[in-house]
Amino acid sequence: MLHAEQDSHIHPTGPLHPGANAGQEAVSSPLKAALSRLPDSCPPHGRGWSAAAASILEASAAKPGNVHPAAEFPDLSHAELVAAGLAIAPAMEQAAEVPLGRTILAAVTAARSVTRSNANLGIVLAIAPLAAVPDGRPANAAAIAKVLAGLTPSDAADVWQAISLAQPGGMGQSGQHDLAGPPPDDLLAAMRLAAPHDAIARLWADGYDSLFTGLVADLEAAIVRALPLNDAIIRAFLAQLAREPDSLIARKHGLPVAIAVSQRAAHALADPQTIPEFDRFLRSPQRLNPGTTADLTAAAVYILVRSGRLIADVPPPPPHPRPRT
Numbered sequence: 001m002l003h004a005e006q007d008s009h010i011h012p013t014g015p016l017h018p019g020a021n022a023g024q025e026a027v028s029s030p031l032k033a034a035l036s037r038l039p040d041s042c043p044p045h046g047r048g049w050s051a052a053a054a055s056i057l058e059a060s061a062a063k064p065g066n067v068h069p070a071a072e073f074p075d076l077s078h079a080e081l082v083a084a085g086l087a088i089a090p091a092m093e094q095a096a097e098v099p100l101g102r103t104i105l106a107a108v109t110a111a112r113s114v115t116r117s118n119a120n121l122g123i124v125l126a127i128a129p130l131a132a133v134p135d136g137r138p139a140n141a142a143a144i145a146k147v148l149a150g151l152t153p154s155d156a157a158d159v160w161q162a163i164s165l166a167q168p169g170g171m172g173q174s175g176q177h178d179l180a181g182p183p184p185d186d187l188l189a190a191m192r193l194a195a196p197h198d199a200i201a202r203l204w205a206d207g208y209d210s211l212f213t214g215l216v217a218d219l220e221a222a223i224v225r226a227l228p229l230n231d232a233i234i235r236a237f238l239a240q241l242a243r244e245p246d247s248l249i250a251r252k253h254g255l256p257v258a259i260a261v262s263q264r265a266a267h268a269l270a271d272p273q274t275i276p277e278f279d280r281f282l283r284s285p286q287r288l289n290p291g292t293t294a295d296l297t298a299a300a301v302y303i304l305v306r307s308g309r310l311i312a313d314v315p316p317p318p319p320h321p322r323p324r325t
Contacts (some may be wrong), residue, residue: 018242021276031056031311036080038089045308047131048093051312054302055085057121058294061233064268064275064281066294075117084111084119085186090311095131100147101158101187104128107164121166122295129208139303141208147190148204154186199247200291203299215240215300220309234267235288237297243264246290253288261288 034056035049042048059081064097069078091106107124132147133139172218184190194201201212205244218239222232242265245258261282268278304310 005134016021016303028311030060034086037086037212042089042093046093047095047188047306048062048089048091050120050282050302050306051092051131052085052089053087054127054298055120055303056082057305057310058123058231058233058298059085061230061237062277063234063237063290063294063297064265065288065290068199071283073117076119076120081113081119085112085123087114088124090119092127092131095128096134099155099158100128100132100151101155101162103132105158105162105165108166113164118168119162120295121168122200122292122300123298124162126211126295126299128201129204130299130302130306141212144208145316151183151187153183154181156185156190159183159187197247197251199244200295202247203296211296211299212303215296216303219300219304223304223310233297233301234275235272236300237293238265238269238275241290242269242291244293246293247292249288253286256285257288261290265290 014071016040031053034051035044038049038052042052043257058066059078062071064072067073067076067078067081076192083253087110088107091103091110095103104124105130108121111124112118129144129147133143188204191201191204195205196202200208215236217235222235224237225232227235234242242262245255245262247258249261250258264278268275281291
């Protein structure tokens with residue numbers, strides 16, 4: 001149903017090798033330069049700042065088959081992914097104060113204004129429920145479930161409009177809910193119908209536990225091993241792809257192809273020297289873009305950035321004072 005990146009031919013713009021430009025120091029300066037363009041309303045480690053930082057970090061890691069600084073699509077570049085990540089920050093900053101559908105529509109509208117094609121619909125849909133958790137509550141699966149339980153028909157209408165605006169490629173149809181028709185009254189029910197064919201919809205329908213126990217845990221484990229940050233993101237991405245076939249690839253090319261990609265991801269995870277070969281396999285002769293896995297990776301990075309467990313050289317905001325009783 002949903003994905004962030006167009007499945008188009010990729011044009012390498014530089015050398016591809018695991019660990020290129022890796023390390024906290026290597027990404028820190030460009031990241032800070034990009035984040036400095038955010039408005040003052042998006043303070044460090046706030047919702048918007050964290051969404052932008054996660055988007056840029058995920059896009060800057062040389063994940064096989066995806067856009068990054070050394071490879072682009074004909075209608076989507078790394079610079080556009082950075083611009084889209086920055087564009088969604090103001091909407092995400094307000095996510096706990098406005099309806100979820102309005103946040104998603106505002107973020108997608110802002111991102112589409114700075115890109116030639118859909119750049120980050122899947123990222124917006126994956127991160128927005130996390131950003132909507134109110135202050136004072138841990139952003140865990142239970143809190144996110146409470147956010148999603150409060151969805152209204154107005155949220156459904158806004159999300160339907162956002163998806164239509166993004167015009168993502170490879171969208172599946174549940175049969176009951178067609179984007180060309182009216183939005184559903186129950187958005188969560190529509191996500192449940194799409195869940196067997198789309199990992200982002202499945203996240204909404206089945207809960208965020210799988211994200212915390214999967215990608216977030218993988219990323220934390222890689223960081224504990226003192227891997228450079230880019231390498232940690234690539235390793236977490238490969239672990240997720242090995243664990244679960246990418247739903248975008250499955251929709252566009254069939255489940256057997258998606259399973260074959262997951263098997264190759266497992267091999268690349270076990271032997272990082274084969275990552276360049278795996279990357280070439282994803283780019284030619286078939287264009288196999290694991291875009292949904294990249295979206296989920298960005299959401300995992302968001303969780304760690306928002307909590308201050310990543311980008312340690314930027315101090316987290318002071319704790320909110322407890323309300324007086």
